[in-house]
Amino acid sequence: MDTHENTPLRAVALVCTLSPSPSPSSSQLLAEQTMAALSEHGVTGKTIRIADHDVKTGVKTDMGDGDTWPEIRDTVLGTDILILSTPIWLGHPSSICQRVLERLDAELSETDDEGRMLTYGKVAGICVVGNEDGAHKVSADLFQGLNDVGFSLAPNAVTYWVGEAMHRTDYRDLDKTPEKTAATTKTLAANTAHLARRLKAASYPPSS
Numbered sequence: 343m344d345t346h347e348n349t350p351l352r353a354v355a356l357v358c359t360l361s362p363s364p365s366p367s368s369s370q371l372l373a374e375q376t377m378a379a380l381s382e383h384g385v386t387g388k389t390i391r392i393a394d395h396d397v398k399t400g401v402k403t404d405m406g407d408g409d410t411w412p413e414i415r416d417t418v419l420g421t422d423i424l425i426l427s428t429p430i431w432l433g434h435p436s437s438i439c440q441r442v443l444e445r446l447d448a449e450l451s452e453t454d455d456e457g458r459m460l461t462y463g464k465v466a467g468i469c470v471v472g473n474e475d476g477a478h479k480v481s482a483d484l485f486q487g488l489n490d491v492g493f494s495l496a497p498n499a500v501t502y503w504v505g506e507a508m509h510r511t512d513y514r515d516l517d518k519t520p521e522k523t524a525a526t527t528k529t530l531a532a533n534t535a536h537l538a539r540r541l542k543a544a545s546y547p548p549s550s
Contacts (some may be wrong), residue, residue, distance in 0.1 A: 353387035379531035430472030457549035461492030
């Protein structure tokens with residue numbers, strides 16, 4: 343038996359809905375379902391709705407003047423898995439999701455004693471919801487951004503749901519979770535937890 347399979351892991355889901363709490367959110371729902379799926383693999387953690395916090399515009403780790411990103415950043419750096427959950431707006435990730443990526447850009451300049459970004463060894467997964475096509479495009483954008491700032495991605499590291507074009511149904515309004523979305527969420531959780539444990543046991547080599 344692989345002893346690493348029981349290694350405890352921690353995760354945080356950053357929910358990038360444009361609506362602050364307590365407004366209902368499909369992005370929040372899918373993030374919570376993903377965290378529940380991760381819990382089946384020994385992963386604990388929490389969700390943070392970014393719209394509830396004063397995350398300043400910028401590309402530094404701390405933009406000052408009441409910026410709440412430093413606390414959120416500490417949470418991210420203290421976990422093994424980052425889940426980024428976003429709605430689709432006009433075919434793109436939400437503006438809040440883009441802001442999170444811009445704040446993560448600061449990690450390019452933050453390294454350990456061996457030259458590795460502090461995000462090395464951490465694994466990311468993505469949740470996408472929307473009312474029309476675009477989940478693949480949005481996930482591709484986020485995959486690239488997260489990989490650029492040091493996160494690793496397991497196979498099938500995205501779960502999503504998109505409704506029929508020109509309709510107004512929200513994911514949170516469905517009577518039950520579609521089987522395909524539920525299965526994809528389980529795959530994301532299993533593969534992401536697996537990769538996170540492997541990287542926790544064997545870190546990337548020092549950067550030259």
